[in-house]
Amino acid sequence: MGKLKATKRKPEMPEKGRDESNKQKMAQKMAEERALEIEKFEIAAASFTKQVIAAFAIVLILIFLGAIIFALLSRGNGGVHSPTAEQKIAAQKCAGKTGVPEADMLEEEIEELEKSEKTTEGEKEEGEMPPDDTEPKSEPKEMPTEKPTKATPSPKLEKKSPDSEDRLPEKIREFEPTILDRLKVRNVSVDGRQLRYREVKPTKDVDTNVRVYLFDNFLTARECEGLMGAHTRHVQEAAKHDPIICFDSIKTLRNHLKDAGVKVKVSSRDFTEGTKCLNGSFSSQLKQHFHWSYSTSFYPGESKFSATFERRVAAATGLKVENGGKFQITSYAQGIGYKSHTDCVVGSRDQRDRFATILVYLQDVPEGGETKFTELGIAVKPTKGMAIVWNNMTPDGNCDPTSLHDASKVKKGHKFIIQRWYYYKSFYSLGKRSPEPTLPARETGQPRVSCDEYEHGSCRWYDEWNYDHIVEYEAQKLSLA
Incomplete structure (x- = not known):
């Protein structure tokens, strides 16, 4: 029998060793699986981030394109969404930032006009402030300082923004003006007294639409005395303060200084900032x-x-109540008068102008003080209670230059009158008292003196302030209807 070949057997791994080996394999497998999951998550996260970035970029591009389209549309619509400098100023005034009366500003600034490119020689003078030759002012007087007689080119109308009127208060938008285009003078009975008129005909051969009428005893002696007393007391109360003096231009100031013999150099720097007042x-x-x-x-x-x-007035002359402005009492001391002027603006297209004037003398004047129509050759002597009424404009709303008139200097005595203007086309703010401007800085109740265009005006003291002396307001008026 052959010998059996001995084979070497590997020793068997103990049970405990096998368990540890299996655990290591399982741990390694789990680690590999976890690493695979993390890798998948990182890949997914990177993909999502790329998608978010792409979406955000698309949104930015769309916003940018939208802004470009919006800008192009706004420009194509005449800049409706971008207010002009004039509109911004008007909006500030409406909000009370400049103190301009709401009613007055809205009536003056509904329609924008292009600024006139024409500059007068007087305006070119260094430091000279632009004279106001384009608009009727609101200051009342027998010889109104606010109504220069010379005509200036009317600026061209601009197209209004589609929403310009929509921004106005409803009461302004719905105001319906009335037209006053004729006098209807008649004899009337008042409190048992007969008021009879008479027409004063021109003594010069002149083509004119102006008609001048007189009524004796239009006011009673008691009414005249009451008005003079109220006026005098009010002037005395306001005269506790020296008035602030305002001029329509530096040229007017220099001319007045020259007349007074006062030699002093003046410039626009002598005016309070933002105003035409010293x-x-x-x-x-x-x-x-x-x-x-x-x-x-x-x-x-x-x-x-x-x-x-x-x-x-309505009963005797046909002048409509709704077309009347404020009432003004004026007094002239000895040596005082008012230069030739018209109560309307010659050449103006604005029909919101003074169609007619009624003036009543409150006491007799011994010498001087006549109301003279220089183009018609008519002179009326002041008589207590007498009313004089005339039209300044034609039936189609144009200022008639033959209505030129003046108040002669009082040579003896003291002249008192009450007068009222009636406008061809009424407007919302007509006959309404408006808040006063804050400029210039002044004491409560401090009056002003307004010295208007030198050739066609004089100086007059007022107990109230308007906006004609505000530089910004006057600049706006040059571009407004």
């Missing part, structure tokens, strides 16, 4: 060199007399 101290220094008439005003509804007066 400061308080300079005004006080010049007070002794200037002379003026005095005017106080009251408005419809502020007294029983206002309703009595306007009803009487």
Whole structure:
């Protein structure tokens, strides 16, 4: 028998060793699976991030393209969404930032106009402020300082923004103006008194639409005395403060200084910033060199007399109550008058202008003080209670230059009048008292003196402030209807 070949057997792994080996394999497998999952997650996260970035980029591109399209559309619509400088100023005024009366501003700034490119020689003078020759002012007087007689080229109308009127208060948008295009003078009976008219015919051969009528005893002696007393007391109360003196231009200031024999160099720097008024101290220094008439005003509804007066005027003249402005009492001391002017603006296309004037003398004037129509050859002597009424415009709404008139200087005595203007086309703010501007800085109740265009105006003291002396307002008026 052959010998059996011995084979070497591998020793068997103990049970404990086998378990540990299996655990290592399982741990290794789990680690590999976890690493695979992490790798898959990282790949998915990277893909999602790329998608988010791509989506965000697309959104940015769409926004940018939308902005470009919006800008192009806005430009194509005439800039409706981008307010002009004038619109921004108007909006600030509406919000009360500049203190401009709401009603007055809305009536003046509904329609924008292009600024006139024509500059007068006087405006070219160094430091000279632009004179206002384009708009009727709101200051009342027998010889209104706010109504220069010379005509200026009317600026061209601009197209209104489609939503310009939509921004106005409803009461303004719905206001319906009335037209006053003729006098209807008649004899009437008032409180048992007969008011009879007579027409004063021109003594000059002139082509004119102007008609001048007189009514004796239009106001009673008691009414005249009451009005003079109220005016005098109000002037005395306001005269506790020296007035601030304002001029329509630096040229007018220089001419007045020349007339007064005052040799002092002045420039636009002498005016309070933002206004055409001298400061308080300079005004006080010049007070002794200037002379003026005095005017106080009251408005419809502020007294029983206002309703009595306007009803009487309507009955005797046909002048519509709704086309009337404020009432103004004016007094002229000895040596004071007012230069030739028209109450409407010659050459203006704006029919919101003074169609007719009624003026009543409150006392006799011994010498001087006549109301003279220089183109017609008519002169009316002041007689207590007498009313004089005339039209300034033609039936089609144009200012008639032959309505030129003046107030002769009072040579003896003291002249008192009450007057009211009636407008061809009424407007919302007509006859309404508006808030006063904050400029220039002044004491409560401090009056002003306005010296208007030198050739066709004089200086007048007022108990109220308007906006004609505000530089920004005047600049806007040059581009507004």
